[in-house]
Amino acid sequence: MKATLADPKILKSSIDAISNMIDEAGVIVSQEGIALRAMDPAHVALVDFKLEKEAFEEYDVNETLTLGIDLDRLNTILKRAGSSDRIELSTSDDGGSLRITIRNSATRRFDLPLIDVGEEELRVPQLEFPAKVEIDPKILSEGIKDAEIFSDHVTLRCDAENLYISARGDLGNVEVKVSREEAVSFEVSEPCRSMFSIEYLKDMIKAGDIATTVRINLGNDIPVKLDFLAPGVSLSFLLAPRVESE
Amino acid sequence: MKTWVEKYRPRTLKEVAGNPKAIAALVAWVKEWKLGKPKKRAVLLYGPPGSGKTSAAYALARDLNYDYIELNASDWRTRDVINRIVGSASRFGTLDPEREKKVIILDEVDGIHGRAEYGGLAALKKLIGQSRHPIILIANDPWKLPADFRNLTLMVEFKRINQRTVLRVLKEICRREGIEAEEKVLKIIAANSNGDLRSAINDLQALAEGRRKLSLADVELLTMRDVEIKIFDTLVRILKTESIDRAREAVFDSGEEPDTILKWLAENLPLEYRDPEDLARAYNYLSRADVFHGRILRRQDWGLLSYMVDLMSAGVALAKKRKYPGYTRYQYPKIFAMYAQLRGERQSLDALAEKLQGRKDAHTKIHASKRIIKEQFIPMLVLLMKHNPEMAALAASELELELKEIKLLAGDEKLAGEIYKQAEEITKERMRRLARGDRTKQVSLWEF
Numbered sequence: 162m163k164a165t166l167a168d169p170k171i172l173k174s175s176i177d178a179i180s181n182m183i184d185e186a187g188v189i190v191s192q193e194g195i196a197l198r199a200m201d202p203a204h205v206a207l208v209d210f211k212l213e214k215e216a217f218e219e220y221d222v223n224e225t226l227t228l229g230i231d232l233d234r235l236n237t238i239l240k241r242a243g244s245s246d247r248i249e250l251s252t253s254d255d256g257g258s259l260r261i262t263i264r265n266s267a268t269r270r271f272d273l274p275l276i277d278v279g280e281e282e283l284r285v286p287q288l289e290f291p292a293k294v295e296i297d298p299k300i301l302s303e304g305i306k307d308a309e310i311f312s313d314h315v316t317l318r319c320d321a322e323n324l325y326i327s328a329r330g331d332l333g334n335v336e337v338k339v340s341r342e343e344a345v346s347f348e349v350s351e352p353c354r355s356m357f358s359i360e361y362l363k364d365m366i367k368a369g370d371i372a373t374t375v376r377i378n379l380g381n382d383i384p385v386k387l388d389f390l391a392p393g394v395s396l397s398f399l400l401a402p403r404v405e406s407e
Numbered sequence: 408m409k410t411w412v413e414k415y416r417p418r419t420l421k422e423v424a425g426n427p428k429a430i431a432a433l434v435a436w437v438k439e440w441k442l443g444k445p446k447k448r449a450v451l452l453y454g455p456p457g458s459g460k461t462s463a464a465y466a467l468a469r470d471l472n473y474d475y476i477e478l479n480a481s482d483w484r485t486r487d488v489i490n491r492i493v494g495s496a497s498r499f500g501t502l503d504p505e506r507e508k509k510v511i512i513l514d515e516v517d518g519i520h521g522r523a524e525y526g527g528l529a530a531l532k533k534l535i536g537q538s539r540h541p542i543i544l545i546a547n548d549p550w551k552l553p554a555d556f557r558n559l560t561l562m563v564e565f566k567r568i569n570q571r572t573v574l575r576v577l578k579e580i581c582r583r584e585g586i587e588a589e590e591k592v593l594k595i596i597a598a599n600s601n602g603d604l605r606s607a608i609n610d611l612q613a614l615a616e617g618r619r620k621l622s623l624a625d626v627e628l629l630t631m632r633d634v635e636i637k638i639f640d641t642l643v644r645i646l647k648t649e650s651i652d653r654a655r656e657a658v659f660d661s662g663e664e665p666d667t668i669l670k671w672l673a674e675n676l677p678l679e680y681r682d683p684e685d686l687a688r689a690y691n692y693l694s695r696a697d698v699f700h701g702r703i704l705r706r707q708d709w710g711l712l713s714y715m716v717d718l719m720s721a722g723v724a725l726a727k728k729r730k731y732p733g734y735t736r737y738q739y740p741k742i743f744a745m746y747a748q749l750r751g752e753r754q755s756l757d758a759l760a761e762k763l764q765g766r767k768d769a770h771t772k773i774h775a776s777k778r779i780i781k782e783q784f785i786p787m788l789v790l791l792m793k794h795n796p797e798m799a800a801l802a803a804s805e806l807e808l809e810l811k812e813i814k815l816l817a818g819d820e821k822l823a824g825e826i827y828k829q830a831e832e833i834t835k836e837r838m839r840r841l842a843r844g845d846r847t848k849q850v851s852l853w854e855f
Contacts, residue, residue, distance in 0.1 A: 200852065203849075203851065204851040204852050204853055205849055205850075205851055207852055284853075286852055288855060312845075313845075314845070314847060356847055358849055383855060384852060384855055399852065401849065401850050401851055401852045401854070401855070402850065403847035403848060403849050403850070404847060404848065404850055405846055405847055406846055406848040
């Protein structure tokens with residue numbers, strides 16, 4: 162296999178967002194593109210990542226491979242690439258490593274040994290979301306940083322007119338309101354709210370800079386699905402909520 | 408170190424405590440030897456253990472001013488030995504008459520066992536017939552010996568020593584050892600000994616060795632250590648004898664379970680048998696005895712008991728090639744302490760399992776039987792403690808484990824302390840959240 166990215170940002174940001182939650186994963190390389198789907202060890206978050214072959218400048222894959230990758234390591238390697246660098250992905254000659262070649266004024270070659278990952282069948286929850294709101298990822302990321310001032314958890318709430326990002330703690334409360342008009346797209350069939358851990362959301366919103374839009378799929382005390390939308394890329398996170406404990 | 412029994416062994420017949428009749432008979436016999444040939448060349452001293460037979464024999468040799476040769480139960484059967492003793496005097500005459508004067512002491516004569524050993528008895532008869540030396544035979548039970556053999560000897564009976572005499576000897580030893588002993592304590596020892604002076608002295612030494620004072624407060628200790636003291640005597644009797652019968656009797660006389668004696672022997676053999684080969688042989692017999700013990704327990708076949716007893720007593724006694732003189736400070740078997748500790752651990756585990764079950768409060772924790780908790784959850788916790796202290800701390804906080812429970816699981820004091828500290832932090836954090844009114848919990852994706 163051999164795949165070259167002219168713009169490394171998509172891969173860099175995506176892996177940066179994913180690698181904090183998920184240590185290692187089986188990356189499927191096929192004729193369609195590169196895909197990764199995995200759940201974090203606590204089974205709280207699920208990531209579904211696809212980089213279609215159109216996103217690559219050059220994409221030469223004839224077979225389907227599963228590469229077991231230490232995502233943390235991969236992330237540190239990718240961080241070494243600058244924004245004007247070209248990244249080339251291939252397998253090493255012996256097939257035991259993922260070769261990451263960073264080309265600019267020099268050619269830097271990294272070999273990352275592949276690891277064994279158990280092939281776990283992931284059951285993706287089938288959910289109906291009463292609210293689907295598309296906004297600028299920056300609004301979400303700022304809202305979450307605001308919420309963090311007062312709490313470890315953030316409440317996402319929708320009514321017919323607005324999306325609210327709020328948090329309350331013993332030191333104070335915060336509410337960020339995004340109106341129907343301020344949203345890119347706003348579809349809410351019924352009011353709903355769920356609460357989530359900021360720790361997870363902070364990682365997820367790192368993917369914000371690959372996309373111009375994030376779609377927030379929300380319901381009542383069910384997981385939230387964040388879709389980061391960009392051409393040639395599909396990056397979705399599913400995050401289980403915090404619910405009232407008895 | 409010498410045993411007090413040896414240290415205070417009487418030097419002359421006059422010093423021998425108790426049994427005045429027997430002593431008088433011996434004094435008379437000594438006179439006969441001094442005047443020439445006596446009617447009987449051998450005396451047979453008989454009576455219960457600790458009644459003074461051995462002491463009298465050595466005191467007699469000293470009174471005669473003769474050297475003595477002590478022969479073991481196994482010695483006199485061999486032709487060589489008999490020739491050496493009988494032959495040397497007759498064949499070579501006497502260059503130095505004084506040096507030729509010897510007393511031959513044969514202990515444990517009644518320890519002769521089985522047909523094969525009657526040959527030994529025949530040899531002994533011959534020895535008595537030809538000997539130019541006084542022969543002293545010692546036996547617990549002379550009636551085991553054939554009548555014609557008994558008739559060759561002058562039989563002198565030793566009776567149990569009365570308590571007052573025992574008490575007097577104990578007091579004298581205390582005085583010479585510089586031990587202040589309350590009379591009551593000594594009286595109890597004397598009463599316990601049942602007329603066996605040797606065991607009384609052994610008891611006293613076991614109790615008083617290394618002390619300055621023996622007070623009434625020790626009486627409690629005495630009754631507590633009563634078993635221990637009795638077992639000391641049993642051990643002495645098994646480990647110091649070379650007679651099959653003596654060794655077996657020691658077990659039968661002891662009020663202790665053979666199993667208990669076996670564990671005492673296992674603990675103390677190395678203190679007594681210093682020759683590794685003797686030790687190896689003794690342990691071999693002991694292990695076989697233990698095999699029989701296992702069979703008895705499994706099959707409830709108490710008919711096998713005599714095999715166990717024979718192996719652990721006679722087997723161990725005859726495993727040695729020579730006697731080991733001296734006092735041995737026997738030790739309390741460590742295995743009993745281990746049992747007690749295991750029992751304690753088992754009880755703590757039971758209590759822990761019950762706690763994890765969460766029966767005591769409404770907050771049910773693990774919905775499983777105590778057996779399942781002990782078999783599956785606790786081993787898991789043990790592994791967690793060892794390999795993943797952070798997770799263990801989380802579990803400890805969640806299960807509200809106390810420090811001693813974590814210690815039990817972690818098996819390491821330092822590690823347990825760290826886990827406990829971490830668990831406390833986690834609990835505090837949770838309490839803080841609760842106080843903040845955060846009543847939410849993270850659920851997993853599996854729930855959808």
